[in-house]
Amino acid sequence: MTRSKAIITGATGGIGAVYADRLADRGHDLILTGRDLSRLSELADRLGRKTHVETIAADLDRADDLGALASRLESDASLTLLVNNAGIASGGRALSADLDEQERLIRLNVIAATRLALAAARAFAARGRGTIINIASVTALMPERFPPVYPATKAYLLAFGQSLAAELAPAGVRVHNVLPGATRTEIWERAGLSLDAFPAEMVMEVEEMVDAALAGFDQGELVTIPSLPDADDWQRLETARAALGPNLSRNRAAARFGLPTAA
Numbered sequence: 338m339t340r341s342k343a344i345i346t347g348a349t350g351g352i353g354a355v356y357a358d359r360l361a362d363r364g365h366d367l368i369l370t371g372r373d374l375s376r377l378s379e380l381a382d383r384l385g386r387k388t389h390v391e392t393i394a395a396d397l398d399r400a401d402d403l404g405a406l407a408s409r410l411e412s413d414a415s416l417t418l419l420v421n422n423a424g425i426a427s428g429g430r431a432l433s434a435d436l437d438e439q440e441r442l443i444r445l446n447v448i449a450a451t452r453l454a455l456a457a458a459r460a461f462a463a464r465g466r467g468t469i470i471n472i473a474s475v476t477a478l479m480p481e482r483f484p485p486v487y488p489a490t491k492a493y494l495l496a497f498g499q500s501l502a503a504e505l506a507p508a509g510v511r512v513h514n515v516l517p518g519a520t521r522t523e524i525w526e527r528a529g530l531s532l533d534a535f536p537a538e539m540v541m542e543v544e545e546m547v548d549a550a551l552a553g554f555d556q557g558e559l560v561t562i563p564s565l566p567d568a569d570d571w572q573r574l575e576t577a578r579a580a581l582g583p584n585l586s587r588n589r590a591a592a593r594f595g596l597p598t599a600a
């Protein structure tokens with residue numbers, strides 16, 4: 338039997354590198370991608386003692402690199418898991434942000450993540466099995482507390498992942514949506530931000546975040562928020578959202594607007 342293989346984007350450090358370590362322990366062969374090949378190779382050397390590791394240098398902001406990775410997802414039949422993790426952050430506020438930087442953020446966090454997830458979705462559905470793990474963020478749930486573009490990219494990813502999960506379940510493909518809170522990685526410094534702005538009790542170590550996300554995965558969660566003590570809190574939010582359903586699209590405006598009633 339061929340071993341299952343996982344592809345992890347953004348594996349050079351942070352959350353992606355810990356997923357790589359944990360998935361190696363779980364018996365997956367690995368494809369590690371990111372831009373920095375020397376850091377990928379260092380990780381591959383370390384994990385090579387546990388499993389077979391391949392590295393692919395890819396800048397997901399480049400259409401050719403993104404297309405090549407999507408093609409690999411489609412053509413490599415041993416791939417059964419995509420960790421859709423690569424992402425960048427920005428502290429850019431609406432009135433002052435560099436617009437090119439904000440577009441770069443959208444291209445990586447939204448366009449690249451979508452392209453890879455859809456390539457994986459089609460390939461895994463055709464093979465009748467597979468898993469896509471999308472790394473979103475709790476900022477998706479509290480956008481007004483952050484500059485606008487980053488949480489919007491993560492809200493997109495959450496909605497995308499929830500819809501994808503519903504469509505793919507009958508095809509035997511699972512979609513797991515992970516919403517980390519503040520986690521100690523390089524993303525903050527790279528975006529010119531500091532984790533020191535948060536009280537220490539709000540910042541999780543990256544190993545603990547990934548271990549909790551994998552525990553949530555093992556428990557069958559669709560959405561995992563690693564620090565949330567009571568999973569029912571999330572379910573209550575989902576129930577309230579579902580309760581809006583019957584009234585979200587109707588043939589008449591609501592009575593509260595006082596419009597004339599139809600003849």
Ligand SMILES: NC(=O)c1ccc[n+]([C@@H]2O[C@H](COP(=O)([O-])OP(=O)(O)OC[C@H]3O[C@@H](n4cnc5c(N)ncnc54)[C@H](OP(=O)(O)O)[C@@H]3O)[C@@H](O)[C@H]2O)c1
Pocket residue numbers: 346347348349350351352353370371372373374395396397398422423424425426445472473474475516517518519520521522523524525527
């Ligand atoms: N840390 C947090 O507090 C936190 C909270 C919620 C969600 N998240 C999400 O978690 C994910 C991982 O972030 P992290 O915290 O682990 O940050 P990180 O340590 O900065 O890792 C980000 C990864 O993305 C890769 N990457 C960046 N730009 C890329 C590009 N153009 N093409 C290909 N790869 C690129 C980086 O590798 P190279 O530089 O080698 O390309 C790196 O491996 C992101 O989607 C982030 O939004 C993080």
